[in-house]
Amino acid sequence: MVSARYLAKRLGSIALTVFFITLIAFFVVRVLPGDPAVALLGEDASPQELAAWRKKLGVDKPLMQQYVDWLRSLVRGDLGKSVFTGKPVIELLATRLPLTALLTIYAMALAIAISIPLGTLIAIRRGTWLAVALSSISLIGVSIPNFWLGIVLIMVFSVLLRLFPAYGFVSPLENPLRCLASLFLPALALASYAIGVLTRQVYSSVLEALSQDFVVAARSRGLPERVVLVRYVLRNALIPAVTMAAILVGYFLGGSILIETVFAIPGMGTMLLKSALSRDYYVVQGFVLVYALLFALSNFASDLLYTWLNPKVRYG
Amino acid sequence: MGSRILSVESLSVKYRANPREIHALRDVSIGLERGSSLGVVGGSGSGKTTLCLSVMRLLPKNAVVESGRILLDGVDLLSLSEEEMRSVRGKRVSMIFQNPHTSLNPTATVEQHLLEVYELKLGMGAGEARQSAREVLREAGIDHPQDVLSKYPHQLSGGLAQRVLIALAIAQSPEVLIADEPTSALDAVATSRITSLLKKLCDRRGMSLVMVSHDLRTVLGLVDEVVVMLFGQVVERAPADRLLKRPLHPYTKLLVSAYRDVFWRGVVIRNGLPSNRGGCVFLESCPHPLDVCREASPPLFEAGCGAVRCFAYAR
Numbered sequence: 001m002v003s004a005r006y007l008a009k010r011l012g013s014i015a016l017t018v019f020f021i022t023l024i025a026f027f028v029v030r031v032l033p034g035d036p037a038v039a040l041l042g043e044d045a046s047p048q049e050l051a052a053w054r055k056k057l058g059v060d061k062p063l064m065q066q067y068v069d070w071l072r073s074l075v076r077g078d079l080g081k082s083v084f085t086g087k088p089v090i091e092l093l094a095t096r097l098p099l100t101a102l103l104t105i106y107a108m109a110l111a112i113a114i115s116i117p118l119g120t121l122i123a124i125r126r127g128t129w130l131a132v133a134l135s136s137i138s139l140i141g142v143s144i145p146n147f148w149l150g151i152v153l154i155m156v157f158s159v160l161l162r163l164f165p166a167y168g169f170v171s172p173l174e175n176p177l178r179c180l181a182s183l184f185l186p187a188l189a190l191a192s193y194a195i196g197v198l199t200r201q202v203y204s205s206v207l208e209a210l211s212q213d214f215v216v217a218a219r220s221r222g223l224p225e226r227v228v229l230v231r232y233v234l235r236n237a238l239i240p241a242v243t244m245a246a247i248l249v250g251y252f253l254g255g256s257i258l259i260e261t262v263f264a265i266p267g268m269g270t271m272l273l274k275s276a277l278s279r280d281y282y283v284v285q286g287f288v289l290v291y292a293l294l295f296a297l298s299n300f301a302s303d304l305l306y307t308w309l310n311p312k313v314r315y316g
Numbered sequence: 317m318g319s320r321i322l323s324v325e326s327l328s329v330k331y332r333a334n335p336r337e338i339h340a341l342r343d344v345s346i347g348l349e350r351g352s353s354l355g356v357v358g359g360s361g362s363g364k365t366t367l368c369l370s371v372m373r374l375l376p377k378n379a380v381v382e383s384g385r386i387l388l389d390g391v392d393l394l395s396l397s398e399e400e401m402r403s404v405r406g407k408r409v410s411m412i413f414q415n416p417h418t419s420l421n422p423t424a425t426v427e428q429h430l431l432e433v434y435e436l437k438l439g440m441g442a443g444e445a446r447q448s449a450r451e452v453l454r455e456a457g458i459d460h461p462q463d464v465l466s467k468y469p470h471q472l473s474g475g476l477a478q479r480v481l482i483a484l485a486i487a488q489s490p491e492v493l494i495a496d497e498p499t500s501a502l503d504a505v506a507t508s509r510i511t512s513l514l515k516k517l518c519d520r521r522g523m524s525l526v527m528v529s530h531d532l533r534t535v536l537g538l539v540d541e542v543v544v545m546l547f548g549q550v551v552e553r554a555p556a557d558r559l560l561k562r563p564l565h566p567y568t569k570l571l572v573s574a575y576r577d578v579f580w581r582g583v584v585i586r587n588g589l590p591s592n593r594g595g596c597v598f599l600e601s602c603p604h605p606l607d608v609c610r611e612a613s614p615p616l617f618e619a620g621c622g623a624v625r626c627f628a629y630a631r
Binding site: 216232 | 372418432485
């Protein structure tokens with residue numbers, strides 16, 4: 001199905017992508033005005049004090065040397081240490097990454113669970129008032145900014161209806177069920193855009209599949225409608241939706257930064273935001289790198305999934 | 317021969333296409349004797365496919381059956397529920413299609429297509445279904461089924477894909493097989509192979525055949541009787557040999573002369589729908605129109621062991 005050469009080629013291109021990301025992550029954060037010493041000591045610290053701290057933090061060296069040092073340690077698997085807390089970045093990742101991953105997977109699960117049946121229903125009932133109403137709702141999902149929707153969801157479901165907790169994150173190790181409940185609103189807010197986009201994608205590809213010859217042919221054999229819908233229509237219609245879903249993983253990773261902040265979830269996003277504001281260089285660089293790696297890997301996974309779903313595609 | 321297995325009586329079908337309506341079939345009647353074969357010939361847009369899909373009750377959503385009956389062994393298919401119709405499809409009447417590649421599910425192997433029919437429609441267990449799948453492929457002229465079973469549709473040649481569709485169509489041992497231009501997407505060699513395969517299958521299984529084609533060549537020598545369609549109407553019905561020897565309707569004459577003469581001295585048939593003002597549909601292209609042809613649409617007149625829709629044969 002997928003040749004070893006193809007795998008090697010793809011993994012190589014991921015490595016190359018990650019290398020370019022190291023450049024961006026390193027230099028962009030350094031282009032920002034201010035540095036960790038200023039953030040640490042305040043604007044009115046004396047130049048001598050600042051210089052002393054810069055030397056201590058290692059940010060007084062030439063940029064190229066700092067970059068090469070960082071790359072060297074990366075190769076050894078060392079992401080560096082936080083300027084402020086002194087904790088290794090890898091340790092911060094270990095506590096923060098699972099939460100962001102959980103939130104992203106949760107949002108994706110919600111998006112898929114809602115958009116596939118919804119898009120299919122709109123396509124099958126096309127032209128009825130139900131279909132018109134449902135597709136308008138799915139459009140709302142595309143047009144509302146997720147952080148704003150997050151605030152609205154908190155107001156409606158937590159403050160007014162008291163169905164879900166407004167904040168107060170519960171660890172999955174502590175109580176898995178309550179953890180899912182506490183993450184429901186943030187996941188929904190994060191998924192809203194994806195639900196809208198995916199629903200429209202599923203709708204149009206189901207509609208296209210419904211008019212294909214093989215659907216008429218399947219019906220001419222008297223196969224049950226349920227079988228025609230699942231094996232003939234959906235199996236073909238979901239191929240483009242899968243690709244779309246993988247692209248949305250990148251959107252989720254970006255969106256989770258805002259959503260974690262709105263809902264006060266101690267994930268990677270809140271940490272990244274805090275570190276960026278305090279110019280905690282190594283934390284920002286490490287986290288950006290991990291975000292990029294996750295994005296590249298999810299794209300890769302979607303390509304593999306696409307091959308598996310679509311027998312016509314054979315990567316060589 | 318003997319009793320009628322399928323008869324379509326005065327069927328009229330229109331398509332709602334904004335802003336106007338298209339009358340795809342007007343008062344079409346055909347009859348198929350048990351164990352015999354019928355050719356339906358006509359140009360594109362003559363309503364051949366609409367006729368096939370009407371019998372299967374698989375017309376698109378914007379189609380409306382205005383009037384008529386479709387009797388399968390005396391039972392009007394138009395009166396059946398969707399559930400009852402599902403047990404007719406495949407089991408009693410089957411259909412094969414023009415484009416074999418697009419008529420197979422691109423995400424399923426040949427074996428998956430066949431197993432699903434045997435397991436879901438005939439209630440077979442996995443082992444029996446697998447065995448039957450091999451047998452039916454052999455019957456459809458695929459000598460080494462194991463080479464084909466694991467293939468996906470895009471890996472098959474056109475002729476092979478059409479054989480797979482034929483195997484799927486006969487899997488439930490239907491009484492009637494409707495073939496809607498089964499060879500028009502195939503090359504000449506594959507065409508003659510598929511045609512002779514269909515003939516053999518019908519003879520062996522006692523299956524009745526409706527063979528639809530835009531080309532007289534593919535139905536003659538295969539079918540007992542031919543119906544010629546033009547603009548949604550049957551313009552002539554005749555035994556195949558008579559039609560070839562002595563065509564009556566001017567349109568049929570054109571078809572036959574095209575069939576006989578490779579260097580057909582192009583007689584122009586006006587394209588598009590006829591100006592529908594109540595006259596004969598062939599009026600604008602007819603070499604010998606009568607005065608009455610402008611005023612009224614001719615009915616079918618009995619003539620030469622068949623019927624013809626032309627005032628020249630009025631008695």
